[in-house]
Amino acid sequence: MKPVTGKILWALLASLFVLPAAYLLLLSFSASWHFPLLFPDALTGKWWSLGFTSRFALLGSMGLSLGIAAGVSLLSTFAAFFSSRWMALSRYRSALLLSAYFPFVLSPVVLAAATYIFFVRLGWNGTVAGVAFAHFLIAYPYAVILFSGYWNERLLTMDALAATLGAGSFQRYRRVLFPLSRGVLALALFQTFLISWFEYGLSSYIGLGRVPVLTVEVYRYISEANPHVAAVASLLLVFPPLLMLWVNKRFLIRLI
Amino acid sequence: MRILEKKSLKIRYLHRKAGLTLHVLLTLLPLAAGAVYALLYSVGLAGSLAAGFTLRYWESLVSRGTLWQTFAYSAYIMGVSIVLSYASALAMVISARGRLMERKGSRIFYLPLAMPALVLAFFAFRFLSGGGWLASLAFGSGLIASPQEFPELVNDPYGLGIIFVHFLLAFAFFSIYLDRVYANERIEEQVQSAQLLGAGYRQSLRRVVWPMILRKTWPAISLYGLFVFGSYEVPLLLGRSTPEMLSVRIVRMLSRFNLDDRPEAFAIVFAYMMLTVLLVFLLRKSKGGLR
Amino acid sequence: MRKRTTNKPAAGRMGLAALFILAFLSGSCRQAGSREARDPLQMSWEEVLQEARGSSVHLMMWQGDPFINRYMNEYVKPKLDSLYGIRLVLLEGQGNRIVSQVMTEKEAGIRRGGIDMGWINGETFYQLRQIDGLFGPFVEKLPNSRYIDFDNPFIAFDFQQAVEGYECPWGNVQQVIIYDSLRVPDPPRNLEALAAYLKAHPGTFTLSNDFTGMTLLKAFLVELAGSPDTFYGAFREQTYLKYSGMLWDWINGHKKYFWRRGETFPDAVAPLHQLFISGELNFSMSNNDAEVDNKILQGLFPETTRAYVPDHGSIQNSHYMGIMANGANKAGAMVLADFLISPEAQWRKADPAVWGDGTVLATEKLPPEWQKKFASIPHRKYSPGRAEIGKKAIREFDAEYMIRLYEDFRKKVIEN
Numbered sequence: 001m002k003p004v005t006g007k008i009l010w011a012l013l014a015s016l017f018v019l020p021a022a023y024l025l026l027l028s029f030s031a032s033w034h035f036p037l038l039f040p041d042a043l044t045g046k047w048w049s050l051g052f053t054s055r056f057a058l059l060g061s062m063g064l065s066l067g068i069a070a071g072v073s074l075l076s077t078f079a080a081f082f083s084s085r086w087m088a089l090s091r092y093r094s095a096l097l098l099s100a101y102f103p104f105v106l107s108p109v110v111l112a113a114a115t116y117i118f119f120v121r122l123g124w125n126g127t128v129a130g131v132a133f134a135h136f137l138i139a140y141p142y143a144v145i146l147f148s149g150y151w152n153e154r155l156l157t158m159d160a161l162a163a164t165l166g167a168g169s170f171q172r173y174r175r176v177l178f179p180l181s182r183g184v185l186a187l188a189l190f191q192t193f194l195i196s197w198f199e200y201g202l203s204s205y206i207g208l209g210r211v212p213v214l215t216v217e218v219y220r221y222i223s224e225a226n227p228h229v230a231a232v233a234s235l236l237l238v239f240p241p242l243l244m245l246w247v248n249k250r251f252l253i254r255l256i
Numbered sequence: 257m258r259i260l261e262k263k264s265l266k267i268r269y270l271h272r273k274a275g276l277t278l279h280v281l282l283t284l285l286p287l288a289a290g291a292v293y294a295l296l297y298s299v300g301l302a303g304s305l306a307a308g309f310t311l312r313y314w315e316s317l318v319s320r321g322t323l324w325q326t327f328a329y330s331a332y333i334m335g336v337s338i339v340l341s342y343a344s345a346l347a348m349v350i351s352a353r354g355r356l357m358e359r360k361g362s363r364i365f366y367l368p369l370a371m372p373a374l375v376l377a378f379f380a381f382r383f384l385s386g387g388g389w390l391a392s393l394a395f396g397s398g399l400i401a402s403p404q405e406f407p408e409l410v411n412d413p414y415g416l417g418i419i420f421v422h423f424l425l426a427f428a429f430f431s432i433y434l435d436r437v438y439a440n441e442r443i444e445e446q447v448q449s450a451q452l453l454g455a456g457y458r459q460s461l462r463r464v465v466w467p468m469i470l471r472k473t474w475p476a477i478s479l480y481g482l483f484v485f486g487s488y489e490v491p492l493l494l495g496r497s498t499p500e501m502l503s504v505r506i507v508r509m510l511s512r513f514n515l516d517d518r519p520e521a522f523a524i525v526f527a528y529m530m531l532t533v534l535l536v537f538l539l540r541k542s543k544g545g546l547r
Numbered sequence: 548m549r550k551r552t553t554n555k556p557a558a559g560r561m562g563l564a565a566l567f568i569l570a571f572l573s574g575s576c577r578q579a580g581s582r583e584a585r586d587p588l589q590m591s592w593e594e595v596l597q598e599a600r601g602s603s604v605h606l607m608m609w610q611g612d613p614f615i616n617r618y619m620n621e622y623v624k625p626k627l628d629s630l631y632g633i634r635l636v637l638l639e640g641q642g643n644r645i646v647s648q649v650m651t652e653k654e655a656g657i658r659r660g661g662i663d664m665g666w667i668n669g670e671t672f673y674q675l676r677q678i679d680g681l682f683g684p685f686v687e688k689l690p691n692s693r694y695i696d697f698d699n700p701f702i703a704f705d706f707q708q709a710v711e712g713y714e715c716p717w718g719n720v721q722q723v724i725i726y727d728s729l730r731v732p733d734p735p736r737n738l739e740a741l742a743a744y745l746k747a748h749p750g751t752f753t754l755s756n757d758f759t760g761m762t763l764l765k766a767f768l769v770e771l772a773g774s775p776d777t778f779y780g781a782f783r784e785q786t787y788l789k790y791s792g793m794l795w796d797w798i799n800g801h802k803k804y805f806w807r808r809g810e811t812f813p814d815a816v817a818p819l820h821q822l823f824i825s826g827e828l829n830f831s832m833s834n835n836d837a838e839v840d841n842k843i844l845q846g847l848f849p850e851t852t853r854a855y856v857p858d859h860g861s862i863q864n865s866h867y868m869g870i871m872a873n874g875a876n877k878a879g880a881m882v883l884a885d886f887l888i889s890p891e892a893q894w895r896k897a898d899p900a901v902w903g904d905g906t907v908l909a910t911e912k913l914p915p916e917w918q919k920k921f922a923s924i925p926h927r928k929y930s931p932g933r934a935e936i937g938k939k940a941i942r943e944f945d946a947e948y949m950i951r952l953y954e955d956f957r958k959k960v961i962e963n
Contacts, residue, residue, distance in 0.1 A: 017367045020379040035387040035825045036395040083279040086272040099283040101536045107486025107503045114290030120655040198372035201488040209638035225817035234375040241370035252369040303654050387825020403827040404750040411811050496811030497961045511647040
C-alpha cells in the first residue's frame with residue numbers, strides 16, 4: 001500500500017469508528033437536529049438533566065443494569081472456572097465442551113422465546129432474578145468456552161503437585177489456581193459483564209417490560225421517537241465499556 | 257489413613273460429577289426443553305391451540321416458502337457481512353504485515369466493540385436514512401434536492417443498513433483478531449522463508465498466508481457468522497417488513513393477532529435450533545474446528 | 548477435617564442442581580406461594596379500596612408517545628400513590644403482546660399472571676374475550692362509572708361488540724391525516740385525489756403497518772363500498788372478500804408510488820412521524836385527533852402542520868382498560884380504572900397541552916363545577932374541531948375485519 005492511500009484509508013477508518021460515539025454525543029446535547037441541518041441549531045443540557053429526573057430515571061436503569069451484569073459476571077465466571085477445570089479432567093471433556101456451544105451460538109432472543117413458557121411457569125418472567133438467570137444461561141457457556149483452552153497440562157500438573165503436597169482443594173484454589181489465573185479470570189469477568197450489559201432481545205422478552213435495564217430503555221426511547229433521550233441512554237450504555245477500553249483494551253475482544 | 261484418602265478421592269469424584277451434571281443442566285436442559293416444547297407446539301400437541309397431531313402448520317410454512325425465505329435472507333446478510341468484513345480486515349492486516357495494532361491510534365479499532373449493536377443500529381438509522389445526516393450532507397452539497405432522492409440505505413431491499421452495522425462490528429473484531437493471529441503464528445517469517453525459496457510475494461500470499469490464516473480462524477468466522485445469522489436488534493431497527501431476518505420474524509409471529517401464527521413460529525424456532533445443532537456438530541467434525 | 552471442606556460445596560451444588568431440575572420440570576412455584584384472593588366483585592367499594600392499599604398494579608400499555616407517558620408517569624402515578632397507596636408499574640406492550648402473554652400464562656397454567664391491566668382496543672378485547680382472558684363485569688362497580696357516556700354508541704360498543712362491563716372506557720378519539728400545509732396546500736380528499744397526488748409526488752405517502760394504518764384502511768373500505776353501513780353488524784365473509792379485494796387491487800395498483808415503492812412500511816406511528824418530520828413523507832396520521840397540537844407543543848412538528856378527515860370519513864373509536872382474568876391484583880386494577888375515569892383525570896387528559904384525548908364522560912352528568920372546567924379546556928389551535936370531524940365519524944367494524952386486514956395486508960400487499 002502506498003503511504004498516501006494508506007493515510008487516507010486510515011483517516012477514513014478512524015472517522016468511521018469515532019463517528020457513532022461523536023454523533024450520539026452531539027445529538028444528546030442538541031436542542032433539535034433534523035434534515036437538512038448538518039449540525040444542531042442550538043446546544044442544550046436539558047436532555048441530560050431530563051434523563052435523570054424521575055420520569056426517565058436513567059440512573060436507576062443504569063444501576064439495575066450494572067447490578068445484573070455484575071452478578072451475572074461473577075456467577076458465570078466462577079461457575080465456569082470450576083466446571084471447566086472438572087471438564088479438563090473428565091473423560092467426556094469434548095462432549096461437555098460441545099454442550100456449551102449450543103446456547104452460545106443460538107440467538108438469545110430465540111432462546112428466550114423457546115424457553116419463555118418455563119420462565120412463566122416458574123414465575124421468573126418479569127423479575128430481575130429471571131432476567132439475570134437468562135443472562136447467566138448465555139454468559140456461563142461463553143465463560144466455559146473461554147476457559148476451555150486455559151486448563152493446560154502445566155496448570156493441571158501444578159494443581160496435582162499442590163494436592164500431593166497436602167493442600168486441600170479450597171487451599172489449592174486460593175493459593176495456587178486463583179493467583180495463577182488472575183489474568184484469565186479478569187478477562188472472563190469483564191467479558192461476561194459485557195454480554196449481560198449489552199443484551200437487549202433476551203432482556204426485553206424475559207423482562208416483560210418490568211425490568212427496565214438500560215438497553216430496554218434505549219429501545220423504548222427510540223420507539224417513542226425521542227432521539228435525544230435515546231442518545232443520552234445510549235451514551236450511558238457505552239460509557240462502562242469505554243472505561244474498560246481505557247483500562248485494558250483486551251477485555252473488549254470477544255465473540256459476541 | 258489410606259481408607260480416609262480413598263474416601264476423600266471418592267468424594268472429590270462425586271463432587272466433580274455433581275458439578276458437571278449441573279453444567280449439562282445449565283447448557284443443555286433449557287435448550288432441550290425449549291426445542292421439545294417448540295416441536296410439540298408446532299405439531300399441535302402443546303399449547304392452547306393443541307387439537308391433536310397435525311402437520312398443517314409445517315405444511316403451510318413450507319408451501320408458502322416463508323421458511324426458506326427467512327433462512328435464505330438471514331444467510332445472505334450473514335454471508336455478505338462476514339465476507340466483506342473478513343476480506344477487508346485481512347487486507348489491512350496483510351498490508352500492515354501483522355503490525356496493525358502497533359500503529360499509533362490503533363486503539364480506535366476497539367471503539368465499535370465498546371458499542372452494543374442496538375446503539376450502533378440507532379446511530380445507523382439517524383445517519384443513513386433519507387432524512388438522516390448523510391442525506392443532509394448530500395442536500396447541503398447540492399447532490400439531492402429532497403430526502404426522497406436520497407438512495408435507500410436503511411429499510412432497503414438489500415439489507416444495506418443491517419450489513420453496514422454488522423460490517424462495522426465484524427471488521428473491527430477481525431482486524432484485531434487477524435492481526436494477533438498473524439503475529440502469533442509467525443506468518444511473516446513463513447512469508448520470508450517462502451520468498452527465500454523463490455516464491456513471489458503474491459504466490460506466498462496465496463500459498464502460505466491465506467491457507468494458514470484461514471485454517472486458524474475458521475472456527476471464529478463460523479461462530480461470528482452464526483451470531484450475525486441470529487441477530488435481532490439490528491434488523492429490528494434497520495430491516496423492512498419483508499423479508500425479515502430469522503429472530504425478528506420469530507418474535508413478530510409469536511405476538512401476532514392471528515393465533516395460527518404461534519405454531520408456525522414455533523416450527524421456525526425448532527428448525528433453527530436443529531440447524532444450529534447440526535452446524536455445531538459439523539464445525540466440530542471439520543478440520544481445525546472447535547476444540 | 549479435609550473431608551468436611553470438600554463435602555460441603557458438593558452438597559450445595561447437588562442441592563442447586565436438584566433445584567434447577569425441579570424448577571424447570573415441575574413449575575408450580577408461583578401458585579404454591581400465593582394466597583387465594585377474594586373476588587373483588589363480591590366486595591363493597593370500601594373493601595376494594597382497602598384490599599388495594601399497599602399493592603402494585605402492573606399496567607401494560609403502548610408507550611410510543613412522550614405526552615402520554617408523561618401523563619401516566621407524572622400525574623397518574625403520584626396521584627394513585629398519594630390517594631390510594633397503590634404503586635403503578637407500566638409495562639411496554641400493545642394489544643398483541645397482551646394477548647400473547649395471557650395465552651402463554653394460560654398454557655403454563657399460571658393463575659396469577661404478570662399483567663393486571665391492559666390498555667386495549669377492539670381487536671384485543673375481542674381476542675381476550677375469546678380466550679376468557681378478561682375479568683368482569685367490573686365497570687358498574689366503579690363509583691365514577693355513573694358519569695360514563697354509555698348512551699354514545701362509540702363508547703358502549705367496541706368494534707361492534709357490547710362492552711358489557713368487561714372493559715372500562717378511557718378515551719375517545721377519531722383518526723386524522725396529518726400534513727404540512729406549506730408542502731401540501733391542498734391535501735387529497737378521496738382515493739381518486741390521493742391516486743393523483745401519489746403519481747405527482749411519488750414516495751411521499753405511506754401508512755404504518757399497525758393499528759393506525761389498518762384503521763386508515765377501514766376508511767378506504769368505506770369509500771370503496773360507498774357507505775359504512777356495509778360493514779356494520781356481524782362479520783360477513785362475502786362483504787369482506789369483495790371490498791378487501793378491491794382495496795388490495797387499489798393499493799397494489801398504486802404501490803409503486805408509495806414510500807419505498809410499497810415494499811416496506813413503517814411498523815408504528817412513531818417512525819411514520821419521524822419520516823414526516825424529516826421531510827421524507829408529506830403525510831403522517833394519528834388516531835388522536837389532537838395529535839397536531841400535542842406534537843407542535845413538543846416542538847416536533849412545524850407550526851404549519853394541520854390535520855383533516857378526508858371525505859370518506861374516518862374511524863372514531865374508544866380505547867379501554869381491561870383487567871386480566873388471571874391478574875394478581877384485580878382490586879388494585881379496579882381502583883386504577885376508577886381513578887382514570889374520575890372527572891379530574893379525564894379533564895386533565897383532554898387538555899391538548901397534556902394529551903388531548905377525548906373524554907368518555909357525559910359532561911352534562913357531572914357536578915356543575917366540573918362541567919365548567921370541561922367547558923373551559925383550552926381549544927386546539929391546529930387540530931380540527933371534534934364536532935366538525937365528528938360528522939364524518941365511522942363506527943368501528945367487527946373485530947374480525949381488523950384481524951383479517953392485518954393478515955391480508957401482510958400476505959397480499961407486503962409479501963406480494
